[in-house]
Amino acid sequence: MPEMNFLQNINSPADLRRLPLDQLSHVADEIRQYILETMARVGGHTGASLGAVELAVALHYAFDTPRDRLVWDVGHQAYAHKILTGRREQLPTIKQYGGLSGFLRRDESPYDVFGAGHASTSLSAALGMAIARDRKGEDHHVVALIGDASLAGGMAMEAINQAGHLRSRLIVVLNDNEMSIAPAVGALTGYLNRIRGAHGYHRFKDEVEETLLAIPSVGERLHHAAKTVKDAIAAAVLPGALVSELGFKYIGYVDGHNPRALVAAFLEAQQIKDGPVIVHALTTKGKGHPRAEEDYYRWHATGPFDLETGDPIKSAAKAPTYTKVFGDTLCELMAEDTKIVALTAAMPDGTGVCTALEKFPERSFDVGIAEQHCVTFAAGMSCEGLKPICAIYSTFLQRGFDQLVHDVCIQNLNVKFCLDRGGVAGGDGPTHHGLLDIAYLRSVPNIVVMAPKDEGEMRDMLFTMVEHVGPAAMRYPRGTGIGTDIKRQPQLLEIGKGEILRDGGEIAIVAYGSMVHPALEAADHLAKDRIETTVVNARYVKPLDAQLLLALARTKRLIVTVEEAYLAGGFGSAVLELLEENGLQDNVRVVRMGIPDRLVTHGEPKLLLAKYGLDADGIYNRVKAGVDVLDERRANIQAMRR
Ligand SMILES: Cc1ncc(C[n+]2csc(CCOP(=O)(O)OP(=O)(O)O)c2C)c(N)n1
Numbered sequence: 001m002p003e004m005n006f007l008q009n010i011n012s013p014a015d016l017r018r019l020p021l022d023q024l025s026h027v028a029d030e031i032r033q034y035i036l037e038t039m040a041r042v043g044g045h046t047g048a049s050l051g052a053v054e055l056a057v058a059l060h061y062a063f064d065t066p067r068d069r070l071v072w073d074v075g076h077q078a079y080a081h082k083i084l085t086g087r088r089e090q091l092p093t094i095k096q097y098g099g100l101s102g103f104l105r106r107d108e109s110p111y112d113v114f115g116a117g118h119a120s121t122s123l124s125a126a127l128g129m130a131i132a133r134d135r136k137g138e139d140h141h142v143v144a145l146i147g148d149a150s151l152a153g154g155m156a157m158e159a160i161n162q163a164g165h166l167r168s169r170l171i172v173v174l175n176d177n178e179m180s181i182a183p184a185v186g187a188l189t190g191y192l193n194r195i196r197g198a199h200g201y202h203r204f205k206d207e208v209e210e211t212l213l214a215i216p217s218v219g220e221r222l223h224h225a226a227k228t229v230k231d232a233i234a235a236a237v238l239p240g241a242l243v244s245e246l247g248f249k250y251i252g253y254v255d256g257h258n259p260r261a262l263v264a265a266f267l268e269a270q271q272i273k274d275g276p277v278i279v280h281a282l283t284t285k286g287k288g289h290p291r292a293e294e295d296y297y298r299w300h301a302t303g304p305f306d307l308e309t310g311d312p313i314k315s316a317a318k319a320p321t322y323t324k325v326f327g328d329t330l331c332e333l334m335a336e337d338t339k340i341v342a343l344t345a346a347m348p349d350g351t352g353v354c355t356a357l358e359k360f361p362e363r364s365f366d367v368g369i370a371e372q373h374c375v376t377f378a379a380g381m382s383c384e385g386l387k388p389i390c391a392i393y394s395t396f397l398q399r400g401f402d403q404l405v406h407d408v409c410i411q412n413l414n415v416k417f418c419l420d421r422g423g424v425a426g427g428d429g430p431t432h433h434g435l436l437d438i439a440y441l442r443s444v445p446n447i448v449v450m451a452p453k454d455e456g457e458m459r460d461m462l463f464t465m466v467e468h469v470g471p472a473a474m475r476y477p478r479g480t481g482i483g484t485d486i487k488r489q490p491q492l493l494e495i496g497k498g499e500i501l502r503d504g505g506e507i508a509i510v511a512y513g514s515m516v517h518p519a520l521e522a523a524d525h526l527a528k529d530r531i532e533t534t535v536v537n538a539r540y541v542k543p544l545d546a547q548l549l550l551a552l553a554r555t556k557r558l559i560v561t562v563e564e565a566y567l568a569g570g571f572g573s574a575v576l577e578l579l580e581e582n583g584l585q586d587n588v589r590v591v592r593m594g595i596p597d598r599l600v601t602h603g604e605p606k607l608l609l610a611k612y613g614l615d616a617d618g619i620y621n622r623v624k625a626g627v628d629v630l631d632e633r634r635a636n637i638q639a640m641r642r
Helices: 013-017 021-042 046-051 053-062 079-087 122-136 154-166 187-214 218-237 240-245 259-270 290-294 322-336 354-359 371-383 394-409 437-442 455-467 513-528 546-555 571-581 605-611 616-641
Strands: 069-072 142-147 171-176 249-255 277-282 340-344 364-366 387-391 416-419 448-450 472-475 499-502 507-511 533-537 540-542 558-566 589-595
Touching: 013 053, 013 079, 021 046, 021 053, 021 079, 021 259, 046 053, 046 290, 053 079, 053 142, 053 171, 053 259, 069 122, 122 142, 122 154, 171 259, 240 249, 249 259, 259 277, 322 340, 322 354, 322 387, 322 455, 340 354, 340 371, 354 364, 371 387, 371 394, 387 455, 394 416, 394 437, 416 455, 437 448, 437 472, 437 540, 437 558, 437 571, 448 455, 455 472, 499 513, 507 513, 507 546, 507 616, 513 533, 513 558, 513 616, 533 546, 540 571, 546 558, 546 571, 558 571, 558 616, 571 589, 589 616, 605 616
Parallel strands: 069 142, 142 171, 171 277, 249 277, 340 364, 340 387, 387 416, 416 472, 448 472, 507 533, 507 558, 558 589
Antiparallel strands: 448 540, 499 533
16 A cells, blocks of 8 residues: 555545645645556556646645536546545546446536546536526636647537637636647647747747846836737747637646646636636646656556556457457558548547558548547548548447438448447446447448457458448447457458358347357357257348348247347347338247446446346346246147137
8 A cells, every 4th residue: 555644634625725735746646656556456547647646636726626616528537536535445446346437427426527438528518517607696616627639629629619709717727748548639739739839938038028127227118119029929929829819818838747836827717707718737648657657658548557567467368359350450451442541539549540550641540539520521531432431439439420420321421430349348337338329320321230240250341341332330349359260351241131150949049249159159058958049140230131030030939139239229129120110020029138228337348248138148048038938828828729
């Protein structure tokens, strides 16, 4: 356990505020050490949270939280905030089932005034709170803390536009570490870099002013003349002008690791009553561990690691991840076809597009945290004959849904969507589970929607998508594949055709994507109980393999559909609709397995899936229960006949 001379007595920000200002850096040091030691054991958003320690300390010191509202963007960098707000002892449970959330949740603490997980929401929420405060005649502060990459997200820009116009009292703290998960990209990053550069100019200006004033008698006049010229130059040169043109006051920049300087800046910001203000704090991601500071890209989030060396403690994976296989296959296809372009929205590593960015930099793009733009950017490319592949997590494509409908599918454009983390995302929890994509994709005309049973078939599907002309989407789960052959050439699959993997009996298990292999395992168990089953790899939810499914409906007594997604609007729903459309709904009993209509918490994917029966044991049990119902019905019918 690290030393906690200060921390052990801080159970709420009120305890922190009782300390003299000069002790805050000691508090920050203890928090940093505690985060490091805990993350070394359990893993988490280590680098991001290490970078925001002093910010959390100074914010809770200078503001009267939770009366003053502190809205964190994303929330992945808020571990110090959790420690200071009564959750210190629970930190080792973070992201684990039953433990603390890895992000912010209103139901976890009154200090989490706005739930988060997705980026760029803080400014809009904070502006809403500020307007509500004004309408209610209250006088507390509202503060949004946002990273430089999240500031570039569309929503944040929209909020800035409105905040500047409304001139409501709002404090925005910019946590500028020049990083997204990967290095931050885009023109706004260049702009922030220029502000950093202009600071040297500021200092130069001050020195010139002092020198002129020191010249007896003429100094005063020269100084006045110079000031007019200087202000004009400053307005032209200093990028801060852009901020003020948008209606914001600017305070900065401030050393984001100096609690005293941060508190001073926050107190200054509190004095600005006539509009929004940005406090620009410069921080270092991973601050406090040499490896994290040097390799902050990889340290944004970590698994457990060796505290001394920083080396990851990993158990050797048996198979490559879906992400890796996707990234490699994408490059193979890009090598063959120069029209293919690869797109990611700030997740080059998370989606595997990093390999394409390296190998084909001229036709690979990281657009930043800008999923909506990414989709329409791809649509524009496809109008001109390129073949864009957007690799976006299932949960983040929710942001780009209108663009997918309006810009891609209505125009029937040739854009491909590859959805990593299709299914439960694990420790990141409800904001990050990809459980909605089947429902939101299959309801859109023109698009083909598919999911592979394993990483080998994912290669086939990627190849098939590229060959298919028109919008198409493929989802695959987080984590490692099952170890199938990924060396063979990708095969072209027929669109809308499933495959029968096992044939027999009066029961069919029709599984989608990640549930196919557990279904096969369940079928093996059932066979040991002398229950024969047919197992189908559905492959497509749109178009469905109507021929195959209707044949099953005519010949089987029970169809069990299995998917790693919400049941509402999902694969099972699609099957039921098909049967209804063909008048076969009463011909066969259908049992749908998937996630019911409730939020899925955070925790190990295996554990979460087991909770909803989405593993071999769960499928086995549901089929058995289904068989019991069938047997009972059969017995009842026979009894009635007798
Ligand atoms: C809409 C959305 N897209 C992508 C992500 C994944 N993501 C989480 S944190 C992050 C980087 C945020 O960078 P920044 O705001 O600068 O904060 P930092 O981590 O550098 O402190 C990204 C891309 C997300 N949370 N939400």
